[in-house]
Amino acid sequence: MITLRNVHSEDLQDLLRIENEAFLKKEAATKEAFEERIQMIPDTFIVAEKNGEIVGYINGPVIQQPYITDDLFKRINRNPEKGGYQSILGVAVDKRARKQGIAKILIRKMEELVKENEREGITLTCKLELVPFYEKLGFANHGISKSQHGGVVWYNMVKMKEDIK
Template identity: 70%
Template sequence: MILRNVRPTDLEQLMIIEQEGFSPEEAATKEAMTERIQFIGDTFLVAEQDNIILGYINGPIIHKPYITDDLFEKIQKNPQSGGYQSILGLAVSKSARNQGVAKVLLHKMDELVQKNEREGITLTCKKELVPFYEKCGFRNHGVSDSAHGGVTWYNMVKLREA
């Protein structure tokens, strides 16, 4: 398995994985995914094996510790340093689940946080995924203000190690 930055030619495979991992209300649109590829390719990573994408992780740098719903609609290019690395999408194809792909992607994003001196990583997840993220070093900061997709989300934050 190799990790690399996203390419525009990955879009079709990414959309299949996105739709496998999220409900229609939660899933990013093709337009939103295209915008993420275009604007935040430096924090949009894919795990690939034999030219097949196994999973991906992406999100813009934000200046607040929690994700807000507007991020799912419009994003901007990342600043060089500082801020929080948000995770808007972390998904693994059905055929590659339970093989550690998500943990590898999170670890690589953590390396980018250290390298670029970000405050930490912030994401939202459903209740059933809270234990997974806690095992990966995140702290549960409670129910999020986000109502994205009509779901109850939990704020999960992992601060950068000093």
């Protein structure tokens, strides 16, 4: 069974291992970025556990615009209580725990937080090969992002609050 909880500072090493399995070095969040996210946005940094082991996570700050900008990978602010868009800067699952629906469970948790905190919706960027995955989850493809993060072509994916069931 998968359980979800808010991040703790002692999770850092496991989170970095999973991050570096899931993303190329030029795309992966740095240790410093994770430390800042753990400190600043623990309310939207969710960890998935199975049998007491971390098997995945999702994180991102609340932002005021519907698209992710590259500055978010360097510096974030604390989340406002209400409003804004829930961004997802990272969602990753341990390679040994993939294909079990964990990413979907984590995204559903963010959707709950959107409803609870009266957010406008959820926004993320992904590579072309993941667009169909997010579309199946109800996200709309808003085209190529202006993000240059990691030198990759990213797509803006948005799910508005009225589309969250």
